[in-house]
Amino acid sequence: MTGLPDSESVAIARDLEAVRRVSAVPTILRILCDTTGMGFAAVARVSDQTWTACAVEDHIGFGLQAGAQLELATTLCVESRAARAPIVIENVAESDLYRDHHTPRIYGLQSYVSVPIVLGNGDYFGNLCCIDPRPAQLDRPGLLATFTAYADLIGRQLDLEGERLRADQALVHERSQSALLEQYVAVLGHDLRNPLGAIMACAELLARRKPGIDPSDLVRRILASGERMSKLIGDVLDFTRIRFGGGLPVQPRFEHDLAAALHNVIAEMAVQHPERTVDEALQIRGIVWCDTARLQQLLSNLLGNALVHGAADQPVRVEARLTGGELVLRVANGGDPIPPDQLVQIFEPYYRPPSSRQGGGLGLGLHICAQIAAAHGGRLEAASDALQGTVFTARLPVTQPLVPPAVG
Template identity: 25%
Template sequence: MGNSNDVVLLYKTYDIVTEDNNSSIKYPGDAGINADINSIARISIVSTILDVVCRTTGMGFAAVARVTDTKWIACSVKDDINFGLKTGGELLLETTICNEIREDRQLVVIDHVDKDERFCKHHTPAMYGFQSYISVPILRKDGSFFGTLCAIDPKPALINTVQIRGMFTLFADLISMHLSSQDELLASEAKILEEQKISDKLQEALQTGNMGTWSIDPKTLHVSMSDNIKELFGFSLTHDISMEQIMEAIDPEYHKPLTDVLTNAVEKHKSSDITYSITNLVTKERKWVRATGKVFLHGNDPVEYSGLVMDVTADKMEEMRKNDFIGMVSHELKTPLTSLNGYIQLLQRVAIKGADTFAASALGKAHAQIKKMSNMINSFLNVSRLEAGKILIQKHEFQLDELLREIIDETDLTVSSHMITFLPCCQVMIYADHDKIGSVISNLLSNAVKYSPKGKQITVKCEIIEDSVVVSVKDEGMGIKPNDINRLFDRFYRVETKHTQNISGFGIGLYLSAEIVERHDGRIWVESQSGVGSTFHFSLPLKAQEIV
């Protein structure tokens, strides 16, 4: 049968290439076909299936074929009749019955070609010289057509039985299952490889950016961290790190803030972002680090608290130099400005005494401008002190409603362009820094005046909400866009629009206000609608007995 010249011309064969002790077929020109052939080659049970098929049916040739709309390729072959087709060999698709099976996906069984009404005159048996034939489709898990499990023999065979058809169908399903398992395995391996690549790139990025990873078990407080972070703190690279060692490396002034951060993470599942100083336990070198963290939950239970640590020493030192410079310049400016203010006030009194109204008015305006500049310089000094951790909060008891009235009255004296309304408020005694809270209120009122048109209303309200007192300053100005609100309390941040380009300011007032409120364990926020206006709120903690 294999010696027929007509048969030999109908197929091509390709050599088996062995790589790493695994037989694989190098099918030229089609990577997809090549992958499919090698998928069958990796299923070790296929050779056993073909052997069982031949033994059970008495047929001499059996194969698993990959069948597409253009090709018929032998993926695995058992040939006991010298048919001549090897693994990797290709038959012309149109010469096969498998092409018809691909279209209708039905099993075909022929006991005796010459006596079969459908196939006695079919071109395929005549071309390949077989009398018995069986072929069953192999479908992938997704229902797509892979190929066939088939067998032929030049002699008739009794194979159209329930048992033989069932066996072939079972074997085809078994091959399909193995193909699906391989697909899933290859997909998993590809995913693992991709994740490894991402992990390698992330690790490279972390090392380049002087960053490392850390993790804390919320239940046991067991700590793990990457080697570069261990080196930064001066820890051993080979031993576990305890919480006590970490606290030893962290400068004492940051022990409580970090303890609070850890407590909030474990108990309240809060994310964290904190900058603090450390002293390397080996080199004794002082460094600044920034640690960010997030709590991961399983249901409502925290299972991991982890994040990044960054060496920000260079940035921190540069920031400290800038603050020192701002503090020095502000201090140097303040001395001559104080003297100038004294002279202006003296001249103003002389002008008033001499009934020189023009000079008195001009000197009054000069005095107002000097006061404005003095306030600006004080703001810069406060920023410098704040960043250096030297700003002092001196708390004592005072009535917040009286402070509000005082500042509103002072503002009314210098601002005639807006109507300021102070809504009725109960007497509220608070424990806070009188001057610092006063500067917060002044800043909010000043901003309401600056960022709203002349003639508009400004409303100040003070109310008790649960265990806090909330102060609100509402304007009818230009409003704030949502993308600006998140950064409004950042240092030196200013909203840049065509309406604000002619408004003076350095973007430090709201930053200082937020820091002052935070140091009073309060909260500051804004509600705004572009084109309608804004309402700035700040809250301060309040005990029940503080309400008069």
Template identity: 40%
Template sequence: MGADDKYLDLFENAPCGYLVIGADGRIQDANGTFQRWTGFSKEAVCGKRFREILNVAGRMFYETHFAPLLRMQGFFEEVALDIVKADGDILPVLANSLEQRTPAGDVIETRVTLFRATQRRRYERELGEAKRQLEQGLHSAQQTAELREQFIAVLGHDLRNPLASISAGVHMLARNTDPSDEKVAKVLRLMLASIARMSGLIDNVLDFARGRLGGGLGLTRDRGKPIQPTLQQVLDEIRSSYPERQIDVLWNLDGDMIEVDHVRLAQLFSNLMGNAIAHGDPETLIQVTGKFSEGFFDLSVANGGKPIPQAALQRLFQPFYRGDAKGRQQGLGLGLYIASEIARAHGGTLDVVSDMEQTRFSFRMPIS
């Protein structure tokens, strides 16, 4: 086979379609590969304009985008087009085109190579369908989440009324019970502690729902009230509910008239104390420190026990993360999340450090 025959064979049987388009815009030659792919004979396709073998959408894009681009820069690459075959079926292709010009810039001919893109187009369609289904799934998940949070908000609100009735009944029994009857008094104390804990859980649920539904945690700041009595009241309630736990306290809050939401601060402190009770070693002290230092209010709660695993530290302030709480301290896993939101609402931070010696939660906020 001579050199001319080799080049002819390369043109006719190349693994891609070849078209040669004259200066008048009409197809002058089409290789054998193109003919086999499309079912057109050379005689049937020669004389046609390139746009005539494209589908309607392809014609529009070719005339408005690719032909002007070819005129301007003399080539285009990897253009997705659909060839209409002789039997009317569609052949998806990727087209590269290059103009041959005279030194004066006049077009001699345009060479077009076509590569089958059936698999690529199928992949693109499947990818588009997967994206559409994913977007639908995300939309559905978002709707479900919103509905769930609305349900939580309604549930938390509706639980308050029966709990208030139970609390009123227990307090009435406590007033009318013989104080010398230690057994009954102990049961009533446990009931009051459970009511207080349930009330705290409902508050956490409502705060969570309010934050997720866009209301955020509202603050009512007050500068005319010292904060130590607020913290001490929480501490007294914890000691009453858990008399067996040893709590060491260090207050250094002289001149403590700072602008803070006392109800929210008490909630934050109560959640930190509840966490220490739930996860700390019952044989070790819980250490509480509150102080003013260099323009900041610092409050920390530390307990002994096993350190928090590093993986758990990353999730500690996420909602519904419960750790390994046991017994009566099992809850919804919202306490630390709500505490961190209260800290953030005050412009402060809530951090944790945990090692073999102790686990310490520290709230810090700037004093305005």
């Protein structure tokens, strides 16, 4: 299925699984071979782009298995699909219509039956086929009606499979919504309660004005807790926009000094982590079409993650450059590598590794970073090993203006 559009590949995989779930199909194909004396029978998915075998009964070594494909133009199913009508050939050599046709010549066929499989909504699914290198007696009473009845039965079963799949998807969506509600409750009931409690405790101490208490220290704690609450709320709001708005909204514009904007983020993070070293190499010479605030958010999340989880005795490195029509933004830190089973989950919402400390965030930061990259038409990648440490790389196209998605 290489070279096919993603939508067609997904549809083929879905339909292969749907036919596999129809338990009557192998029996139907076996009965048709026994009834006609033909050696090969199949259920084929036939679209305007592809011919795919979904189920096969093969007694002549034709060589096709479920999932195999034939070039669409070489098949007679394409003609059956165009006419929405069966094709029956008893003996190719004696047929005025098909003796010189390319399909029998390519595949060495002498007898052929192909009956359309149409779904309840009128969509064309494919064909129920039989072929053989020998002639076959196919003008017997009721034979074509048998093929048609079996094709209708398969179509109805596929309709039922489609309904079951939609019901399963609805159930998954309902469970997802329930899980999302539980997560919101957890944020309100636990994650926000902690910094709010710290603010209230500090405020109470300030109100009492007990001797020996440094007001400036309490104010700093209040500000830090307030910033933490603001970030938690911002992450939840961004995730809500992603979940219900179909993606994270961006407002791109021409940025003349993106390097300075990114440097400001690094400087702010350095103030918060004076004990750490951050090396930067920002080589962005040119105008960039982007949402600067969102890219600052992306860098802030990645850099904060590196400072928290990276080795304290090794610097964090931030690189940014324009190359090949892309903005490449990279954040790297040393330390123990992320295990492969965790690395594949790292961009999932609310994912936090087992080693995460209490109060370390909601597990939305990296998910939001990936969505910021996607909203710019790019991608965010992660790599981690003992040699290079952990590296997050955002690759964002900057050669074509983005169309900001509708908000609301």
